[in-house]
């Protein structure tokens with residue numbers, strides 16, 4: 857099995873969708889093996905989204921992800937990384953996310969797309985170490 861890093865972003869927490877997201881993860885058969893709520897420090901947010909530095913949406917993305925509490929989880933199971941990406945749906949909740957996915961069912965705007973999930977094993981290792989240094 858593998859592990860992935862999931863964030864319920866500040867929009868999801870503010871809208872009261874934390875339980876909805878965690879429930880979908882559990883109903884899929886994935887296991888939540890670590891969980892916490894925190895206000896993301898600026899430097900953690902910068903490291904998390906380092907690949908987007910220089911893009912037009914990057915400053916707004918940092919402001920958004922640090923704008924309120926988020927929920928971080930380590931999720932484990934068979935093919936956990938693609939399994940959660942499937943649960944989340946595509947980045948653009950209208951154009952890309954299928955109905956039935958978290959974003960497809962619950963979001964309208966690309967920035968405010970409720971969740972993050974690691975996109976590859978290397979990102980998962982990096983992101984779990986970043987958000988859960990106490991686990992590594």
Ligand code: ATP
Pocket residue numbers: 913917946947966967968969971972973974975
């Ligand atoms: P995440 O990494 O959060 O799971 P993702 O892998 O689906 O999302 P990325 O392309 O890595 O998408 O973008 C990271 C995040 O940046 C998106 O989830 C979204 O919140 C925001 N974002 C991406 N593209 C745009 C855009 N064009 N305008 C505004 N925000 C964007």
